[in-house]
Amino acid sequence: MNIIDRVKYNGPGDVFAWRWPHDSLVWGTQVIVNQAQEAVFYKDGKALDVLGPGRHTLKSANIPLLEHLVNISFDNQSPFAAEIYYVNKAVNLNMKWGTQEPIPILEPVYNIYIPLRAFGQFGIKITDAKKFVTTLVGTVDEFDAEQILNYFRGHLMSRIKDFISKKVINDRISVLNISAHLNEMSAALQNDIMAEFKRFGIEIVNFYLNSINVPQNDDSVIRLKEILAKKAEFDIYGETYNTVKMFDVAEKAASNEGAGGVAGAGVGMGVGFGIGNQMMKLNSTSMENEQSTIMAGPSCSSCQQTIPQGAKFCPSCGSEQVQAQVKKFCVDCGTERSLDAKFCPGCGKKQ
Structure with a gap:
């Protein structure tokens, strides 16, 4: 058994926890802990003492819990087995996440089911090294950001999907305007997921909902675009929208008359008759108004009621005209x- 008299971090730079590969220690071994790190001692499957940044000499004064599990010889040189986990407590701001499957949401303004995708990132910091190692790291030699994301992915996706769905439905936010609410939703989501991470000694430093978008080739998205295009046309033309659409159909039917043969001509005639009926109705209404104006007689000088042409007395009030x-x-x-x-x-x- 090799006796280790100096322990120093020698692991990758992008991990949250790294296990010292040897477990043969003696009292008097030098343990070096870098800035933004802590060293957690394990013995017989239990997490014991924690050392902060600096150079430490293993002795009963600074490792009191370990002392009770180690038989100290008279010369303090007898080796004993103990594990050391280095925990990186620096902030990691590059924890990226995204929804693997679209979130089906009933668009509250247009009543169409729209699939939404959400993407973002967050930052974490290990605040309780002992709790982090005992509850999450376990017995693995290394624990990095990808393992944390894999562990919390289910919780994250569940909370994010539930929050976005409720936000859109309860506040009646159109998916077309949801980008304006990203900052507000980011802050609310950070507060929502914080408790779960805290149980494992992890603090959520920040949380960002970077984008919420829709797949452009989805059938429901294409249908929504068509509805919006028609709405824009209606807003431009107003009450004349139907007449304009009739003229468009007539123009297309006329241009396709050669290719469509009798069928195309029939469509063109049908549309033409429809437009003709519209024009006849307009002309008929105009003529009726003009005729009613011409046939209307003069008014009584007393009661202003209409009287026949040439009448000398009003049939309503009897006054002489x-x-x-x-x-x-x-x-x-x-x-x-x-x-x-x-x-x-x-x-x-x-x-």
Whole structure:
């Protein structure tokens, strides 16, 4: 058995926990712990004492729990077995996540099921090295970011999908405008998942929901785009939308008449008749309005009710109607004359 008198971190730079490969120690062994690290001692499957950054000499004064499990000889040089785990407590901000399967959500504005994908990243820090090693690392030699993501992936995806679904439905947020709520949703999600990570001695430093998007080739997304395009046309044309669409169909039918043969001509005639009916209705309405205006008689000078042409008394109130006096003038000199005059009193010309 090789006796180790100096222990120092010699593992990869991107792991959260690394096990010292030897377990033969003696009292007096030098243990070097780098900045932002802690060393956790294991004995007989139990996590015991924790050493912080610096150079430490193994002795009963600074490893009191280990002392009770080790038979100390009179010369303190007898080897004993103990495991040492180095835990990296530096912040890792590059923990990336993404939904493997789309989240089907009923779009609250257009009532169409839309598949959403979400992507982001978060940062973590090991705050309790002893709890982290005992509850998560176990007996593996190395524990890196990918293993943490694999362990928490189920919890993350469950909480993220549930949160996004409730947010969209309860707040009636359109998937087309959801990007405006990313910061708010990121903060809420960080608070939501924090408790689960804390159980393992891990702190969520930050959490970012970077993007929420939809697959462009999905049938429901294509259908939503078509609806939005039609809505935009309707907003532009307003009440004339149906008439404009009829003219578009007629134009297409006319352009396809040669290729479509009789069928194309039939479609064109049908559409043409439809447009003709629309125009006839408009003309008919206009003529009816004009006719009603022409046939309407004068109004009573007292009650303003319509009375027949030439009536001397109002049939509604009985008041006498004053007939307008018609005046005539000579066509040559302009002198006023009586209605039955045959010659102008001014110039004598025959009228």
